[in-house]
Amino acid sequence: MQDLPVRLNTIFEEVRNARAELGPGRVLDVGADHGLLSLRCLEEDIATSVICTDINPKPASKSRLLLESNGFKDRSETLVTDGLNGVNIRSGDIIVIAGMGGLNIIDILARAIKDLDKDILSNIALILQPQKSMHLVRRFLAEQGFIFEIETVCKDRDIFYNVLRLRYRGYIQELDLRQLYYGPCILERRGSDALTDEYIEHLTQVFKIRSRGSSEIRKMLEGDLHAD
Ligand SMILES: C[S@@+](CC[C@H](N)C(=O)[O-])C[C@H]1O[C@@H](n2cnc3c(N)ncnc32)[C@H](O)[C@@H]1O
Incomplete structure (x- = not known):
């Protein structure tokens, strides 16, 4: 079995955790590209079957060939x-969307869950690894009734990545600006592990720079935690 890079391995471990809660089911690997994550899920029996989607034919054929x-x-x-156009989401599915921009992830999810039966929605899990616009992804998910079960941070070749695991609970989790920008689970773990603390410090430095062009980030850093 091929070793996965740290980022993909962190995603895989969250798929495994979600599977332990949900029972048997499929993995829907959206934007699967190389297909390495899906392969590992099949090798370790974390998925009864996988569906890999990709908007581009070349990466899609890479994952088909690999599997x-x-x-x-x-x-x-x-x-x-x-x-997920053309995919019928079922109970037990774990939807993985990794390595894409936050706005793309929101767009994909909004279309996929729009008319989805609430019973099915309650029996799926989301594993997301957005590359940017994290606060918009968190805001969207909270408004749609998803609850953040965990947000794991990893560092791969000196770049931080965070991986979100979510379940639908049907009520809206109110998140203040700090929770939107840093992540509610990340803030809860502050002081409990070195990597999370390093990540929070890194984000603070990034936000200080970005605050010059964003009144919302400025407000958040100044301690005014409510969005306009
Ligand atoms: C950077 S790769 C990430 C691959 C893999 N998920 C990972 O995390 O390593 C992003 C992939 O998503 C695909 N992609 C981008 N937008 C997409 C969309 N709307 N639907 C399906 N695939 C998409 C791209 O073609 C590309 O293969």
């Missing part, structure tokens, strides 16, 4: 599609 050459032709499907 088929590793003996998983019968348990995998690869689609060239935008997000």
